[in-house]
Amino acid sequence: MAREFEGKVAFITGAAHGQGRAVALALASEGARIVGFDIARQIAYPGYALGSSDELNSLQREVQTKGSQALVFAGDVRDDAAIIKAVNEAVNQFGRIDILFNNAGICFYGKSHELSEEAWDAMLDINLKGSWMVGRRIIPIMIQQKSGVIINNASIASFRGMNRLSHYAASKWGLTGLTKSWAIELAEYGIRAVSIHPTGVNTPMNDGLAALEGKTPREIAEASAGNLLPVPWIEPEDVANAVVFLASDKARFVTGSQFVLDAGLLTR
Ligand SMILES: NC(=O)c1ccc[n+]([C@@H]2O[C@H](COP(=O)([O-])OP(=O)(O)OC[C@H]3O[C@@H](n4cnc5c(N)ncnc54)[C@H](O)[C@@H]3O)[C@@H](O)[C@H]2O)c1
Numbered sequence: 001m002a003r004e005f006e007g008k009v010a011f012i013t014g015a016a017h018g019q020g021r022a023v024a025l026a027l028a029s030e031g032a033r034i035v036g037f038d039i040a041r042q043i044a045y046p047g048y049a050l051g052s053s054d055e056l057n058s059l060q061r062e063v064q065t066k067g068s069q070a071l072v073f074a075g076d077v078r079d080d081a082a083i084i085k086a087v088n089e090a091v092n093q094f095g096r097i098d099i100l101f102n103n104a105g106i107c108f109y110g111k112s113h114e115l116s117e118e119a120w121d122a123m124l125d126i127n128l129k130g131s132w133m134v135g136r137r138i139i140p141i142m143i144q145q146k147s148g149v150i151i152n153n154a155s156i157a158s159f160r161g162m163n164r165l166s167h168y169a170a171s172k173w174g175l176t177g178l179t180k181s182w183a184i185e186l187a188e189y190g191i192r193a194v195s196i197h198p199t200g201v202n203t204p205m206n207d208g209l210a211a212l213e214g215k216t217p218r219e220i221a222e223a224s225a226g227n228l229l230p231v232p233w234i235e236p237e238d239v240a241n242a243v244v245f246l247a248s249d250k251a252r253f254v255t256g257s258q259f260v261l262d263a264g265l266l267t268r
Contacts, residue, residue, distance in 0.1 A: 048208020228264025
């Protein structure tokens, strides 16, 4: 039986670990060829371990075990030259880009009036501007194809104010506006754009935030979440299941939507 994404190509940012990696492997299992893009080094913010080049390289090998192929690129979503290089090589080698999962992101705490300008900019530049930076290089390819799906990884922080996370919430509210605007601009070309909004997810981000706060990952998740279902967090594979659906033709008329995976949190 043909796999769901046979012949398709998915470009995934923040692919080295966490949700990006889970999504890459899930799409590869369904036949998609993967372009994994990750900073793969440590930077000043957020202060916990980001992906490594070992993780990024091992993703390439793991995708092969799923019966597909991957290209991986170490690069920052704030670096236009690195994005252009990855996009050009992806198109040269794989011929097209059908799915963009804008997922690279960081999170760290700080009261808004105590944040430095550098800290504010790091958050907004990676989580929001970085998604636009990658999107603007891939959209022309999708327009030429007259097809494509963009899925932006936002958060439940797109719907609320959050204590000590004003910069994170601002970036994720902004990502929603970007997504809906892309949906409007790109519908005529058969391109869809949706945002997803997970509650806390069991990833290195959550572990890193816990270490910064001197708490356990469970304490961190419970403090910021408040899920209705009795779970502290959801798993990266839960996010991957949602992305597989949204990227597929089963969701062919889903665009401009905010797809919530919140274990009921926003119901309260
Ligand atoms: N973990 C959660 O609880 C949670 C909940 C809701 C939404 N999110 C969002 O989901 C996305 C993925 O989060 P995660 O939990 O997998 O985080 P993570 O820290 O486990 O993984 C993030 C990946 O993004 C990469 N990355 C970070 N900055 C980058 C940059 N400038 N350029 C390229 N790559 C970069 C990292 O190297 C890492 O591999 C983020 O946008 C995050 O805001 C996370």
